[in-house]
Amino acid sequence: MTAAATTTEPELTPAGRHPQRWLILGVICLAQLTVLLDNTILSVAIPSLNRELDASATDIQWMINAYSLVQSGLLLTAGNAADRYGRKKLLMAGLVLFGAGSLAAGLAQSSAQLIAARAGMGVGGALLMTTILAVIVQVFDDSERVKAIALWSTVTSLGFAAGPLIGGIMLDHFWWGAIFLINLPVAALALVAVAVLVPESKNPQGERPDLPGALLSTVGMTAVVYAIISGPEHGWTSPEVLASALVGIAVLGAFTLWELRTPYPMLDMHFFRNRRFIGAVAGSILVAFGMGGSLFLLTQHLQFVLGYGPLDAGLRTAPLALTIVALNLTGFGPRLLPKFGTPLTIAIGMGLVSAGLASIALLGGESYGGMFLGLVVMGAGIALSMPAMANAIMSAIPKEKAGVGAGVNGTLAEFGNGLGVAVLGAVLNSRFAALVPSVIGAASLPAALAAADGAAERERISEAFASGLETSQLVGAVAVLAGGLLAALLLRRAENAEPAGQAA
Numbered sequence: 001m002t003a004a005a006t007t008t009e010p011e012l013t014p015a016g017r018h019p020q021r022w023l024i025l026g027v028i029c030l031a032q033l034t035v036l037l038d039n040t041i042l043s044v045a046i047p048s049l050n051r052e053l054d055a056s057a058t059d060i061q062w063m064i065n066a067y068s069l070v071q072s073g074l075l076l077t078a079g080n081a082a083d084r085y086g087r088k089k090l091l092m093a094g095l096v097l098f099g100a101g102s103l104a105a106g107l108a109q110s111s112a113q114l115i116a117a118r119a120g121m122g123v124g125g126a127l128l129m130t131t132i133l134a135v136i137v138q139v140f141d142d143s144e145r146v147k148a149i150a151l152w153s154t155v156t157s158l159g160f161a162a163g164p165l166i167g168g169i170m171l172d173h174f175w176w177g178a179i180f181l182i183n184l185p186v187a188a189l190a191l192v193a194v195a196v197l198v199p200e201s202k203n204p205q206g207e208r209p210d211l212p213g214a215l216l217s218t219v220g221m222t223a224v225v226y227a228i229i230s231g232p233e234h235g236w237t238s239p240e241v242l243a244s245a246l247v248g249i250a251v252l253g254a255f256t257l258w259e260l261r262t263p264y265p266m267l268d269m270h271f272f273r274n275r276r277f278i279g280a281v282a283g284s285i286l287v288a289f290g291m292g293g294s295l296f297l298l299t300q301h302l303q304f305v306l307g308y309g310p311l312d313a314g315l316r317t318a319p320l321a322l323t324i325v326a327l328n329l330t331g332f333g334p335r336l337l338p339k340f341g342t343p344l345t346i347a348i349g350m351g352l353v354s355a356g357l358a359s360i361a362l363l364g365g366e367s368y369g370g371m372f373l374g375l376v377v378m379g380a381g382i383a384l385s386m387p388a389m390a391n392a393i394m395s396a397i398p399k400e401k402a403g404v405g406a407g408v409n410g411t412l413a414e415f416g417n418g419l420g421v422a423v424l425g426a427v428l429n430s431r432f433a434a435l436v437p438s439v440i441g442a443a444s445l446p447a448a449l450a451a452a453d454g455a456a457e458r459e460r461i462s463e464a465f466a467s468g469l470e471t472s473q474l475v476g477a478v479a480v481l482a483g484g485l486l487a488a489l490l491l492r493r494a495e496n497a498e499p500a501g502q503a504a
Contacts, residue, residue, distance in 0.1 A: 020197055021139040021140055021144075021148075023197060024135065024139055024197050024198055025136065025139075025140075025148055025151065025152070027190055027193040027194060027197060027198075028091075028132045028135055028136070028190075028194070028198070029132075029151065029152060029155040030186060030189070030190055031091075031095060031128055031132065031186075031187070031190040031194075032128065032129070032132050032152070032155055032156065032159065033155050033158065033159045034098070034159075034183050034186045034187065034190075035098065035124075035125045035128050035129060035159070036155075036156060036158075036159025036163075037159050037163045037166060038067065038102075038121065038125070038163070038180075038183070041163035041166060041167040041170075041179050042063060042064055042118075042163075042167070042179070043064065043163065043167070043295055043296050043298075043299045044163070044167035044168050044171065044299045044303075044310055044313055044314050045167055045171055045176045045179055045310070046060050046299060046300060046303075047303050047304070047310070048171060048175075048176040048310070049063070049111075049114075049176060052175075052176060053108075053110060053111050053114065054111075055111045056111075057425070057429055059111040059115070061421055061422060061425050062111075062115050063111070063114055063115055063118055064118075064296065064418070064421050065225055065418045065421060065422060066115045066116075066118040066119040066122065067118040067119065067121055067122045067125065068122065068292075068414045068415075068417050068418035068421075069122070069218065069221050069222050069225060069414075069415075069418050070119045070122030070123060070126070070218060071122040071123075071125045071126045071129065071414050072126075072217075072221065072410075072411050072412075072414030072415045072418065073126075073214055073217045073218030073221060073222075073411075074122070074123060074126035074127075074214055074218070075126050075129060075130055075410045075411040075414065076130075076210070076213075076214070076266035076267055076408070076411055077126075077210055077211065077213065077214040077266050078090065078094075078126040078127045078129075078130040078131075079130035079131075079134070080210065080264070080266060082127070082130055082131045082134060082202075083134070083202060084202065085202060086200050086201070086202040087131045087134045087135055087138070087200070087201050087202060088131075088135075088194065088198050088199065088200040088201070089200070090127050090130075090131050091127065091128065091131040091132070091135065091194055091198065092191060092194055092195060093124075093127055094124045094125070094126070094127025094128035094131065095124070095128065095187050095190055095191045095194065096124070096187075096191065097120065097121075097123050097124030097127065098121055098124030098125055098127075098128060098183065098187055099124070099183060099184055099187035099188065099191075100120065100124075101117050101118070101120035101121030101122075101123070101124055102117075102121060102180045102181065102183035102184060102187070103180075103181070103184060104116075104117035104120060105117035105118060105121065105177070105180040106177035106178070106179075106180035106181035107177065108177070117180075129410055130410070132152070133152065134201075135198055135201075136148050136152055138199070138201050139198075139199070153328060153386070153387065153390070154324075154325055154328040154329060158321055158324070158325050163295075165314040165315060165317055165318050165321065166179075166314065167179050167310070167314055168309075168310045168311040168312070168313055168314020168315060169311055169314060170182065171310035171311065171314075172309065172310055172311035210259075210262060210264055210265055210266035212258055212262070213255060213258055213259055213262065213265060213266040213267070214266060216251055216252070216254055216255035216258060217252070217255050217266075217267075219248075219251050220248050220249075220250075220251035220252035220254075220255055221248070221252070221415060221418075222248070223244050223245070223247045223248030223251060224244075224245060224248030224249065224252070225248075225418060225419065225422045226244045226248075227241045227242075227244040227245035227248060228419075228422040228423055228426050256269060267408060267411075271396070271408070274396045274494070275490045275491075275493055275494040275497070276392055276396040276490070276491055276494035276495070277392075277393060277396035278490055279343075279346075279392065279486070279487040279488070279489070279490030279491040279494065280346075280389050280392035280393040280396060280487060280491065281393065281408070281412055282483055282486050282487045282490065283346050283350060283385065283389045283392075283483055283484060283486075283487030283488075284389050284390075284393065284412055284413055284416065285412050285413070285415065285416035285419075285483070286350070286416065286479055286480050286482070286483025286484070286487075287350060287353060287382065287385060287386065287389070287416070287480065287483070288412070288413040288414070288415075288416030288417045288420065289416040289417070289419055289420035289423070289476070289479055289480070289483075290353055290354070290357060290420060290476045290477070290479065290480035291353075291378075291382070291417065291420065292416065292417030292418065292419075292420035292421050293420030293421055293423065293424030293425070293472070293476050294357055294360070294378075294420070294424070294473060294476050295317070296420070296421045296424065296425060297424055297425075297428065297469055297472055297473055297476075298317060298360065298371075299313055299314075299317070300469065301360070301364065301371075301466075301469050302316055302317075302371075304462075304465060305365070305462070305465065305466045305469065306367075306368065316368060316371070316372075317375065319372055319375040319376050319379065320375040320376075320378055320379045321379070322379070323375070323376050323378075323379025323380055323383065324379045324382050324383050327379070327380060327383035327384075328383050328387075332380075332383050332384065333345070333349070333383050333384045333385070333386070333387040333388060336384065337387065337388050341495075342388050342392050342491050342495075343487075343488040343489075343491040343492040343495070344488065345384060345385065345388040346385050346388050346389055346392070346484060346487050346488050346491065347484050347485060347487075347488035348381075348384060348385075349380075349381045349382070349383075349384035349385025349386070349388065349484070350381060350385050350480055350481065350483060350484025350485075350487070351381065351481060351484055352377050352378070352380050352381025352384065352385075353377075353378050353381035353382060353385065353480050353484075354381075354477045354478070354480040354481035354484065355374075355377050355381070355477075356373075356374040356375065356376070356377035356378030356379075356380075356381060357374065357378065357473055357474075357476050357477035357480065358374070358473075358474060358477040359371075359373050359374030359377060360374035360375070360378075360473055361469075361470045361473035361474045361477065362470070362474075365466055365470060385484070389487070392491060393408065396494075420476065423475075424472040424473070424475060424476050425472070427468075427471060427472040427475050428468045428469060428471070428472040429468070430468075431464075431467060431468035431471045431472065432464055432465055432467075432468035435464035435467055435468065436448070436460065436461050436464040448461050448465075
C-alpha cells in the first residue's frame with residue numbers, strides 16, 4: 001500500500017500485520033456471510049410468500065432482484081466513498097443500514113413493503129461488500145494476504161450456496177419473516193466488533209463518489225430487468241415492456257457516455273479495451289447468471305415438483321455448498337491453475353457448471369438422484385472457475401486500481417445473479433403459459449392449481465410447470481457453457497498477443 005492509501009495505523013505491528021488480524025477476518029467474514037445469505041435465502045421461502053403475502057411470480061422476482069440490483073448499482077460508488085471518507089466508518093454504516101432493512105423486511109405486511117425493504121438492504125449490502133475486502137487488504141501483509149482472501153472467497157461461496165439450507169431450517173420452525181430478523185443479532189455483534197477491532201483507513205486524495213453514474217446504472221439495469229420480468233405477463237411486444245427495455249438501454253448508454261467523460265468514473269470504460277478483462281468479465285457474469293437463476297429454479301423444483309418441504313428442500317441443496325467449500329479449502333482451483341493455465345481452467349470449470357445444470361434438468365425431474373449429481377458437478381465447476389476468473393480480472397487491471405477491479409467483479413457478479421433470476425424466471429413463465437394457456441392470468445403455480453377444474457387438470461398444470469423448469473434450466477446450461485468458451489477464447493487471444501513471459 002502506498003503512503004496515500006491509508007492513514008497511519010499505530011495498531012499494526014512492525015511487520016505490517018495487525019495483531020488481531022485473524023479475529024478481524026472472522027468478524028468481517030461473519031458480516032459478509034449474512035449479506036451473501038440474503039442473496040439466496042429468500043428463494044426457499046417462495047411458496048410461503050405465495051401463500052402468506054399473496055405474492056405473484058413477478059412480485060417474487062422483484063423481491064429477489066430489488067436487493068441485487070440496488071447493491072450492484074452502488075458497489076463502485078460505495079467503494080470510492082469508503083476510500084475517501086473512511087472504510088471503517090462506511091463498514092459500520094453498512095451494518096446499520098443492513099440491519100434496519102432486515103427489520104423492515106421481517107415486519108413487512110405486503111409484497112410492496114418487502115420489495116422496498118429489500119432495496120434498502122441492498123444499500124447496506126453495497127457498503128459492506130466494498131469495504132470488507134478493503135479492510136482485509138489493510139490488516140494483512142503480502143505474505144498472508146493470499147491466504148486471507150482465499151478464506152474470504154470460501155465464505156463467499158458458502159454464503160451464496162448455503163442460503164436455501166439455512167432458509168429451510170428457519171422456515172421449518174418459524175414464519176417467513178424470521179429469515180430476515182435473524183440478521184439483527186449478527187449485524188449488532190459485527191457492529192460492536194468492527195468498532196472495537198478494525199482500524200480506520202482512508203485515502204484523503206481519493207476519487208469523489210460518482211453519484212450520477214450510480215443513479216444511471218441502477219435505473220438502467222432496473223428498467224432492463226423489469227422488461228425481462230414483465231415480458232411473459234404483458235407480452236414481449238407490449239408498449240409497457242418495449243418502453244421499459246428502450247428506457248433501460250438508453251439510460252445504460254448515457255451511463256457509458258458519462259463514465260467516459262467524468263474525471264471520477266465509477267467504472268473506467270477503458271478497461272473494456274483489454275481482451276483479458278472482457279473474457280474474465282464474460283465468464284464472471286455468466287457463472288453468476290447460472291448460479292443465481294438455477295438456485296431460484298432449484299428450490300421451486302424441489303418443493304413444487306418433487307414435493308419436499310422448505311427444510312427438506314434446503315437440505316437437498318447442501319451438496320452444492322459442501323462441494324464448493326471442500327474444494328476451496330483444499331486449494332483445488334489455485335493448484336490446478338498453474339498447470340492448466342487460465343483459459344483452459346475457466347473452460348473446464350464452466351463446462352462442469354453447465355453439465356451440472358443439464359443433469360438437474362434432464363435427470364432430476366422424477367427423483368433426487370440426478371439432481372444430487374448435478375449439484376456436485378456444479379460445485380466442482382464453480383470451485384475451479386471462480387478463482388481463475390477473479391485472478392484474470394485482477395491481473396488485467398493496474399495494481400494501483402485493484403480496489404476498482406474488486407468493485408467491477410462484485411458489480412458484474414451481482415448483475416449476473418439478478419439477470420439470471422430474471423431471464424430464467426421469464427423463460428419458465430413463458431414456457432408454462434405456452435403449455436397451459438388457461439393459467440396465463442394465474443399469479444403462481446399454487447394459484448393455478450387452486451383454480452384447476454379436477455385432478456386431471458391439476459396434473460396437466462404440474463407437468464407443464466415441470467417442463468418449464470426443465471427448459472429454463474437447459475437455457476441456463478447453454479448460457480454458462482457459451483460464456484466459458486467465450487471467456488477462454490478471449491483470454492487465450494489476449495495471452496497470445498502479450499510478449500512472452502507476461503501472460504497470466
